[in-house]
Structure formats: C-alpha cells, structure tokens
Amino acid sequence: MESDIDIALFFAQNSLNKENGIYEPIDNIEKSVIYIFLLDPITDRFINSAELLQEFNVQRPIRQKCGVLAGASYSSQNYYSRFISLKLKLKDVIDYNAQYTSDYIFPQQNQDKVLSFLLDLSKKYKMEVAQPT
Numbered sequence: 197m198e199s200d201i202d203i204a205l206f207f208a209q210n211s212l213n214k215e216n217g218i219y220e221p222i223d224n225i226e227k228s229v230i231y232i233f234l235l236d237p238i239t240d241r242f243i244n245s246a247e248l249l250q251e252f253n254v255q256r257p258i259r260q261k262c263g264v265l266a267g268a269s270y271s272s273q274n275y276y277s278r279f280i281s282l283k284l285k286l287k288d289v290i291d292y293n294a295q296y297t298s299d300y301i302f303p304q305q306n307q308d309k310v311l312s313f314l315l316d317l318s319k320k321y322k323m324e325v326a327q328p329t
Contacts, residue, residue, distance in 0.1 A: 200261045204230045205292035206301065219298040225286050233265075234281035241266035255308040259301055 208228040210219040222228065235242060243264045245257035257263075265276050305312045318325050 202293040203261050205290055206296045228286040230284040231280050232282040233279045254310045255303040
C-alpha cells in the first residue's frame with residue numbers, strides 16, 4: 197500500500213473552518229496526531245481508492261491517496277483501532293509538500309469530470325450536497 201506522509205501531515209495540522217469552508221492551520225499543534233497502522237495484507241483488506249478510481253480520473257481520492265479498510269463499518273467502527281502501531285504526537289509544525297493545499301486536495305468541479313457529473317445530477321434531482329470534511 198502506498199501512503200503519503202505529506203497528506204497525513206496536511207490533515208493533522210489543518211482543520212476545516214466551517215464558516216468559510218477552507219482548511220486552515222490549527223491553533224494548538226500539540227493536539228495533532230498521526231496514527232500508523234500495522235496491517236496484514238492477507239487478512240486486513242485495504243482498498244486503495246486512488247488505484248481503484250484511477251482509470252476514471254476521479255481526482256479527490258487520487259490526490260488524497262486514500263483508501264478504505266474493509267471491515268471498518270458503522271457496526272464495527274473501532275475494529276481497526278486495535279491495530280494502531282504508532283501514535284505520533286506532533287510537538288511543532290512540520291513542513292509538508294507545498295502542493296497539498298485545500299484547493300488541491302479537494303478539487304473543484306472544473307477539475308474532475310466525475311465530480312462535475314455528480315454535482316449536476318444533484319442539481320437535477322434537487323439533492324443536498326455536503327461540504328468536504
């Protein structure tokens with residue numbers, strides 16, 4: 197499984213400002229953590245969303261390099277917490293790839309054909325669209 201510490205650092209050091217919808221640096225960096233999981237590739241199924249959606253060019257999971265742990269459902273939402281190998285507490289801000297901004301990690305409609313299709317569909321059927329979290 198490919199991972200990107202820079203993406204983890206972005207999410208550990210920024211939070212969503214619900215008033216303006218923009219990720220901003222957090223006030224108290226000492227509350228930030230990064231969890232590292234030790235998984236067995238045979239029994240712990242990780243679905244790499246970026247790899248799965250690459251051929252469709254769905255930008256958000258590609259840019260976030262995210263995935264899904266099979267078995268981490270609502271009924272067993274804390275199942276994988278027992279596999280935490282390391283809990284890294286940040287003591288200070290750590291520089292990460294400057295490319296990783298809110299605009300990059302959460303692409304706009306004009307950058308992602310699938311997102312554009314889904315947003316158009318939501319308008320057509322008058323569905324509510326949630327903001328990124």
